[in-house]
Amino acid sequence: SQTIHQWPATLVQPVGSPLSLECTVEGTSNPNLYWYRQAAGRGLQLLFYSVGIGQISSEVPQNLSASRPQDRQFILSSKKLLLSDSGFYLCAWRDVHRSYEQYFGPGTRLTVT
Amino acid sequence: GNSVTQMEGPVTLSEEAFLTINCTYTATGYPSLFWYVQYPGEGLQLLLKATKADDKGSNKGFEATYRKETTSFHLEKGSVQVSDSAVYFCALILNTGFQKLVFGTGTRLLVSP
Numbered sequence: 141s142q143t144i145h146q147w148p149a150t151l152v153q154p155v156g157s158p159l160s161l162e163c164t165v166e167g168t169s170n171p172n173l174y175w176y177r178q179a180a181g182r183g184l185q186l187l188f189y190s191v192g193i194g195q196i197s198s199e200v201p202q203n204l205s206a207s208r209p210q211d212r213q214f215i216l217s218s219k220k221l222l223l224s225d226s227g228f229y230l231c232a233w234r235d236v237h238r239s240y241e242q243y244f245g246p247g248t249r250l251t252v253t
Numbered sequence: 254g255n256s257v258t259q260m261e262g263p264v265t266l267s268e269e270a271f272l273t274i275n276c277t278y279t280a281t282g283y284p285s286l287f288w289y290v291q292y293p294g295e296g297l298q299l300l301l302k303a304t305k306a307d308d309k310g311s312n313k314g315f316e317a318t319y320r321k322e323t324t325s326f327h328l329e330k331g332s333v334q335v336s337d338s339a340v341y342f343c344a345l346i347l348n349t350g351f352q353k354l355v356f357g358t359g360t361r362l363l364v365s366p
Contacts (some may be wrong), residue, residue: 146296165350174354183342183358184297230296240304240346242354244296 141166146231146245149229153252159218161248163231166212173214174242176226177207185243191236192216226252255280257343259357261289265365266333274328276317276343284311284318284345286326291340291359300328300341338364 143166153159165171175187186199196206203222205214208214214231229251232242257329260275278284283299285304301310306321315330343357 184356186353209293230355232297241287241299241302243299247296249294 142233142235143201144233144243144245145246146229148248150249153250155222155223155252156220158175159216159221159225159249159250161216161229161231163214163216163245164212168212168233168235170211170236172236172242173208174181174232174234175214175216176230176232176244178230178247180227184230186203188216192194193219221252227252255284255345255347255355257345257355257357259343259360261342262340262359262361264360264362266362268335268364268366269332270364271341272328272330272333272337272362274341274343274360274362276328276357278324278343280324280345280347286348287319287344288315288317288326288328288355289342289344289348289356291341291342296340296345333362333364335364336366338362347352 145164149161173190174196177187178184188196189197190196190208193208204218228247231245232246234242256279258277288300290300291297301312303310303319305320309318313329317326317328338357340361342359344354346354
């Protein structure tokens with residue numbers, strides 16, 4: 141069966157510090173991968189998606205970047221965090237050969253202080 | 254554009270009450286529709302789905318019927334439990350081109366004993 145992992149689970153970082161969040165998927169190959177952000181009490185905002193290694197599409201211009209160095213690894217980064225980067229970051233994957241639904245990881249709670 | 258509108262929350266119910274959470278959508282094309290559930294501090298879990306008009310998705314006592322004529326996908330449960338307390342997200346995905354999930358803003362459900 142497929143599983144998706146995210147780490148760290150929680151993170152507190154000062155303004156101006158760098159960020160690296162990691163997401164890995166097991167049990168599937170060549171998935172579509174997604175990064176979402178959920179601000180407190182708000183819905184989900186799609187940040188980035190990837191259809192393959194090295195292929196990244198950005199949905200919203202911002203302080204963040206994403207990379208996909210391996211087929212089942214998706215990384216969200218920032219060189220200098222802003223207060224507005226605080227939120228709950230969710231990674232998701234989709235099996236392009238089977239169905240349209242996306243499956244989500246447990247999320248990372250980021251607080252920028 | 255494509256969008257999903259959900260009823261404002263929170264929805265507060267007593268245990269064993271009937272639940273309805275309204276969801277309507279706007280889409281250029283024929284979307285698949287989903288309900289996701291998010292328990293406190295966790296990622297999103299797929300609750301149910303429907304891929305074409307008149308389909309009924311069901312899971313864990315929850316049901317939703319894809320109504321093309323009213324562009325709706327209302328979530329219902331006949332008897333809620335305290336453990337159903339969570340945030341519920343309605344979402345759509347178009348079945349053509351790059352499939353990107355469009356989420357509603359979420360509806361918080363609070364069930365008291």
